[in-house]
Amino acid sequence: MINFAFKLLLNEKKKNIPLTFIFIIIVFLISSLIILTNSLNKITQLQLENQPDITIFNQKAGRNYPILTDIKDEISNIYGIKNIHERVYGFYKPNFHNLDMLIIGFEPFGINVDKNIEKIVTDVNLSSFLEKPSMIISHGLYEIFLQYSTFGYIDSFNFFLEDSTKFKLHINGIIDKNLDIVSDRLVLTNIEYAKKILGYHDSEATDISIDVSNIDEIDTIILKLKDKFPNFLIIKKSDLKDSFKELYSFKSGLLFAISLLLLSTFLLLTIFKSTSMDIKSIKEIAILKAIGWSINDILKLKLTEASIIAIFSFLTGFLSAILYLKYLHGAFLIDIFTNSININSNIKIQIFLDKFTFFSLFFLFVFSFILINIIIAYKSATTNIKEILN
Amino acid sequence: MINIENVTKVYQNGFEALKNVNLKIEKNGIYILKGVSGSGKSTLLNLLAGFDKPTTGKIELLGEFISKLPEHHMSKFRLQNIGFIFQSFNLFSELSIYENLQIPLIPLNLNTKLEKELIETLIHKYNLSDKQHQITKKLSGGEQQRVAIMRALINNPKIILADEPTANLDFNNKMIFLEMIDSFKKDKIIFISTHDDIFNDIVDVKIFNINGGIIC
């Protein structure tokens, strides 16, 4: 039966090749989009794994204010807290290239909460770093500086402080392009310089991060914190993760619209293909019936035919989507997601593929294709044979 | 073995193709249904093959009342008991002789060995062994006719129905056709609808004349 179905398909090359081709393209586009969103989501989730268990902001009337670092002592009295850190970070906007630099302060001799920064910092030659005010910048930022090298940004950069005076930071190192970092407009510097540039006083920080010893106690600790500082915004890591999930679980309208459009094209094409069953294939069905095939046998044949096309196209489309994401890093498509501060635009996509995504995509395409095909084949299988053959 | 009782067929447009037809065949052999076009012979053949149902009356083939048989029973019956030969052969032109003969066997799910044996004996019997893997499009009209007959015979049916089988053949091929059907007339009912006079010359053949939907 499979053999026979194959031969019949090959006899109708003109009709089947364009259909298979379109099928492949649509599977390719939709699977790329979905695997991409899934993977970006996974990557962010992994990055968020490095975040502290609890983060405390000084929020008044819904706005963020610098938080006073002396509350650290008060917090450390709560049982179950492993460590407390102050963190300083923020955006600095120089007047060229429409640039937004992300400035993150770190403690050269302390423990840094963020594991990624920890990794970068361990590679730095500390003695030269401490000689004069220095910074480590990301590769993307370095390339922008190169474009403006006439301004002298080749080994240092002048930041304007609150009181309009200049503050010079020397470039001490450039972060490897292949490292997984939050932004490619990143500046890493000593925490005290970061405070200076971002306009914090010595006893202030952007937020305070807390790690707990036992993850199950998080909710109790948060309750205690809330009790102590009713004004502060206290964020749990899992809540942060959920809110990012939300961000990617269909970058809202656009993706939804695209995939819906593609799906309807797919359906229309399938219906079109099947209804345009020419006199030849109807005659084939009639001959088969005349030589003793039952409607069920014909149905099986059509099912096999449709399955061959559907499975072949699906696997090809799906595999090429994976290859495209793996070797071309989702060129073009990824622009939908980047250009926002959430993602480093030089991001390397790691492909995360779960069984469920595969099966739901498979189900979606193969099932709907076979469904439409069979019903229409059935309709022609039940037409009267006598009229066609005489 | 074939029993047609009071069969009438009226089409939806009101045309009465068959009028109270009665016909009884009890022995194997060749039976000719003769008539001009529009006389109702195609209609009668369609009813016998179960492609269509009569408006009134009963059709009994090999003890089975096919006039009211649901489709899946009909196709099963057809698969086992009826071979059909078409006027225009109706072969799958892109497939080889061997593959064309495979088609009626697919619903039976035979094992490959048995299937091969069945097909090859038949091909051998009708001298097409050297061409068995040639696609049928490239065969001559006579060869195509032979393949069509072989396809009708492959399931070893009791009844062979043929609709104008000689219309597309030249004289030589017509003679070959007659020889072929002569070779298996002893154990089958061969029912041929035609307006060709060539069948008049065969011995022990029974001819029914049909005109205006009435057998005379």
Place this chain on the structure above:
Amino acid sequence: MLNFYIELLFFIEILTFIISIWALFINFKLYFNFNFNSFSETQFKLEQQSYLQKTIIYLTLLSSLALIIFFIFALDSLSFKIKGAMCASGIINSNDFGNLTLIAKLISFFLLSFWISIDYFEKEHKYYPYIKIKIYTFFLLFIFLILEKFFLINFFLELFDTSIVKCCSVIYSNSGTNLFLGVDFKIWFIIFIISFLSSCLKNSYITLVFETLFLISSLILITNFFSSYIYELPTHKCPYCMLKHEYSYIGYFIFLTLFTSSIFNFIYAILGMFALKDEKLSKIKRVSIFFKILFVLLVIYFPISYYIKNGVWL
């Protein structure tokens, strides 16, 4: 709130619904015009069309089975978005339509399988003895298909306005009441055992009554008794969590064996009521009993193995 899985769910739902409307048209034609004794062209066409209807129903059965599993899966994928929900059960109980949707889906699945098994018996005959039952079953089925879609849409509309749910808090409770539908659990247990034993009885009406009791008592006991042994936690009473991979999807096997055995036994009972004596009917009964035994072995395995390991009951 939309995500890929829900989009997919709706897409397949719509597709399936469209083809079932087609089947409904054919069903109406069959209802008004089918007459086996007639020799008219219309009758001939109708017999052909009944094949088309059959295909559609087969496909609907296939997709409705997939959709039930998918529905639960899609809900599970939503559970992180709604505070308090830990698995599908939290989402499904977040408004009244959740459980209604699931029940309607199960009933339509049952009716579909019923239709198909009648058709299976009818195929043996050279006339159409069961056509009337099939037509009425389909009308009933279509009502449930509509209900199912109606509940589903309402469920999601309300869900999108929900931001917090109680989740398992109800199911998790250990309030000490041993009542369900006002009946003590011990009694439910007795009903469970009696109805299990009586499944080998042949009378249609008795089978119908006991099978209903068996289904209800099984569902109650799975939720309130067996589930805590599966999770090995006395307070965790939830019929959905066992569908997750943490419990190696054991829930699917439990529900599948239960529903298969019930569907077959109901079919046996109903066909028997129409006095359709068929040799294959007893085969159905045997299949039903087989699955029932499998189901019972599966569920009692958990309490017994717990008792052997720990020496106490939960």
